[in-house]
Amino acid sequence: MAAPLFDRLAIIGIGLIGSSVARAAREQGVARHIAIADALEAHRNEATELKLGDSVHADAAEAVKDADLVMLCVPLGANAAVAAHIGPHLKAGAIVSDVGSCKQAVIRDVAPRLPQGVHLVPGHPVAGTEHSGPKAGFASLFRNRWCILTPEAHTDAGAVEKVKAFWTAFGSRVEAMDPRHHDLVLAITSHVPHLIAYNIVGTADDLETVTQSEVIKYSAGGFRDFTRIAASDPTMWRDVFLNNREAVLEMLGRFTEDLIALQRAIRWGEGDTLFDLFTRTRAIRRAIIDAGQETAAPDFGRAAAEKDTSA
Numbered sequence: 001m002a003a004p005l006f007d008r009l010a011i012i013g014i015g016l017i018g019s020s021v022a023r024a025a026r027e028q029g030v031a032r033h034i035a036i037a038d039a040l041e042a043h044r045n046e047a048t049e050l051k052l053g054d055s056v057h058a059d060a061a062e063a064v065k066d067a068d069l070v071m072l073c074v075p076l077g078a079n080a081a082v083a084a085h086i087g088p089h090l091k092a093g094a095i096v097s098d099v100g101s102c103k104q105a106v107i108r109d110v111a112p113r114l115p116q117g118v119h120l121v122p123g124h125p126v127a128g129t130e131h132s133g134p135k136a137g138f139a140s141l142f143r144n145r146w147c148i149l150t151p152e153a154h155t156d157a158g159a160v161e162k163v164k165a166f167w168t169a170f171g172s173r174v175e176a177m178d179p180r181h182h183d184l185v186l187a188i189t190s191h192v193p194h195l196i197a198y199n200i201v202g203t204a205d206d207l208e209t210v211t212q213s214e215v216i217k218y219s220a221g222g223f224r225d226f227t228r229i230a231a232s233d234p235t236m237w238r239d240v241f242l243n244n245r246e247a248v249l250e251m252l253g254r255f256t257e258d259l260i261a262l263q264r265a266i267r268w269g270e271g272d273t274l275f276d277l278f279t280r281t282r283a284i285r286r287a288i289i290d291a292g293q294e295t296a297a298p299d300f301g302r303a304a305a306e307k308d309t310s311a
């Protein structure tokens with residue numbers, strides 16, 4: 001095990017991602033002291049029982065005192081208030097990073113609330129599951145997954161390198177990206193797919209001609225995989241759509257056009273159009289498996305406890 005990268009790591013929000021960071025940080029010995037803060041007493045108690053950190057705090061300001069790295073792991077909608085609260089308590093030279101699924105919103109909400117001399121290095125581990133809370137996390141969540149960092153041009157290079165080393169220690173592959181580009185890429189790879197899943201499950205739930213018991217009984221026909229995604233945390237996903245509005249609307253516009261073209265192909269019996277698209281999409285799945293981002297195992301390998309949805 002290498003020497004710790006940080007003396008004190010503060011994790012604000014000990015849910016699925018925060019508790020996975022805590023577990024991986026402990027396992028890899030990246031920090032001498034792990035301080036945890038969460039707004040919910042039940043989560044603080046779970047964090048204590050699970051021994052996720054060295055200290056557990058109700059007040060995030062106490063957790064970040066003397067911290068070298070502060071990792072914000074709260075829903076996107078809570079970032080501004082948390083940053084405003086901890087800002088005055090950060091030490092000079094501290095690094096503030098995060099795990100939020102949208103990056104322009106994090107820069108908008110957090111950067112103006114940090115004092116001079118504190119470095120903001122926004123990040124997004126492209127790894128997750130449909131579960132929430134401290135018990136849902138696991139140390140290997142980030143292994144072989146991408147972590148995208150979106151520092152601004154003026155960000156201190158040393159701070160970026162340290163955050164990169166942090167995620168690399170967890171087995172992640174790290175890439176830097178412009179925050180706007182990140183939000184566009186994730187809109188089509190993650191956010192719109194989640195919206196489609198929420199929508200299709202909602203539509204099935206509203207149907208009057210097909211009963212709920214039939215929907216559940218015959219769910220293996222594709223619907224089941226959508227229900228897994230549609231079981232994702234409502235707070236987190238509400239905040240994703242509120243904070244990546246423009247990119248999601250842009251991608252939804254394209255998606256809607258393509259859907260209408262498919263609708264037309266079905267109406268006019270254009271089998272070749274359907275067949276060509278389905279052949280192209282099959283190749284994309286093969287490419288994802290070849291890139292090691294998914295398994296070809298039956299059930300998508302999701303029988304295992306670790307269910308990665310790469311949010």
Ligand code: NAP
Binds near residue numbers: 015060100127129233
């Ligand atoms: P989660 O399991 O719900 O955890 C969030 C934790 O933060 C909860 O314990 C929550 O408590 C706490 N919290 C909320 N507001 C707070 C505040 N003001 N101060 C302190 N703690 C607060 O959610 P998650 O899935 O870990 O998501 C956290 C972040 O990770 C989000 O920004 C999300 O975009 C990002 N992310 C998620 C995934 C994924 O697949 N889940 C993947 C990549 C990135 P309450 O329960 O009381 O609200």
